[in-house]
Amino acid sequence: MLTDEKMQWQRRGGEKWLLAGDSNSSYFHKCANGRRRKMHISMLEVDGQETVDPQSLRSHITDYYKSLFGSEKVADMHLEANLCPSSQQIHQEDNEFLTRPFTLDELDMVIRDMKNNTSLGPDGYSVEFYKAFWHLIRDDIKEMLDKLSDGHLELWRLNYG
Helix, strand or coil, X not given: CCCHHHHHHHHHHHHHHHHHHXXXXXXXXXXXXXXXXXXXXXXXXXXXXXXXXXXXXXXXXXXXXXXXXXXXXXXXXXCCCCCCCHHHCCCHHHHHHHCCCCCHHHHHHHHHHCCCCCCCCCCCCCHHHHHHHHHHHHHHHHHHHHHHHHCCCXXXXXXXX
């Protein structure tokens, strides 16, 4: 239970931080050390066993986050061939048309028809940039889209452009 004195101290904590928290004071060090103690992981349960060894903890935590950010497992799921009636299935010639490789004429038309003065894309470039430099980058974009279509483009590498 909080006493009136403790509640007043907590209310003043924000004010005190503004006055003394940013300087190299004993108050700053008390806050920093208290936070470090609060955030410190001293024990984890791993496979039903308590782990307290700092090296084992570090190794387990590292492996855990590596597994989270590692490569994605490929699901081996398939649909039954006769799941949809043939009237609802796409015809082979339509499928070939939709999955054919991109052409430079199609890409030129797409760039030409894009609206100006729109917000930046996820890559941070504007439509005007692509229109202005299209003659220089069109072959590279075409090559990238061909690799994407063939399934040979490593999408994670696009972040390192």
